[in-house]
Amino acid sequence: MIEITARAGAYRKGLLSAVGRLSAEEAAILADLERNGLQVPQLHDVLCGGHVLVDDPELYEAWRSARGSRERLSSHHRDIDKSRYPDIGMRGQVVREKLHGRTAQGTWVQLEKTPAAFGKRKLPTLNDLRHLADYVVYRITSSNVGPWGLSRMTERRPMYLSPALAVPTSLTxxxxxxxxxxxxxxxxxxxxxxxxxxxxxxxxxxxxxxxxxxxxxxxxxxxxRGLFGNSEVWVTETPSRIAASILRTRPEPPPEADEWLGRGAA
Known part of the structure; x- marks a missing residue:
């Protein structure tokens, strides 16, 4: 999915090389989003830090128990009891810093370029200062700063995924x-x-x-609803030698055409 969307979208350098080091925990997050309706065109905003709401509260616990997960502080969804549902961070080669938490009806997730640990130490770290710089970019551009670009899918204008987005009904x-x-x-x-x-x-x-x-x-x-939705689809395959030879051959005009051309010239 990432290789396909990288052919059409603009990303920061290093995305495809990072995909080669994708961990099982990172792959599980992307697979869960796809299972809940994520399509290839939407993956661009996810990789660029788009704020995603998923109509599935069970994802919160599933991602919380993943290896490398840790409790983290954030300013997202302050209406949730953080003592019961703390925000969870996880680092990775592709997601850089995955941050997720609970909503009233489901789970939210957002990828960040730089992790922050405000409140965990008395003095800010270099990552905290970089995270602060990303916040300045957010204030100026009104876009989230993700690991591979900018996205206007913020908490105020999130991407919404639902496993039951449409309910089939019979026609009269x-x-x-x-x-x-x-x-x-x-x-x-x-x-x-x-x-x-x-x-x-x-x-x-x-x-x-x-x-x-x-x-x-x-x-x-x-x-x-298809996985590829409205995305462009590429087909990469080895060209047929027989087809290539036929296409290179210049067809000879039929005899009738030569006779007709001769009469026209006369």
């Missing part, structure tokens, strides 16, 4: 009949765009009884 019979007629009319119009109108009737589209099921209400899982 009149609406279903009207929709089926419209879909069949669209298919008939598509047949007219075939290369040969003589061949189109010989190869009709499949005769499906319920065309409305193709709109996503009958699909399993997330009801048609």
């Amino acid at each position: 019979p009149p609406v279903a009949r009207s929709l089926t007629r419209a879909l069949r009319r669209i298919e008939e119009d598509d047949d007219a765009t075939a290369v040969s109108q003589d061949l189109a009737p010989r190869f009709p589209p499949p005769d499906r009884q319920d065309l409305t099921g193709e709109l996503g209400s009958a699909l399993t899982g997330r009801a048609g």
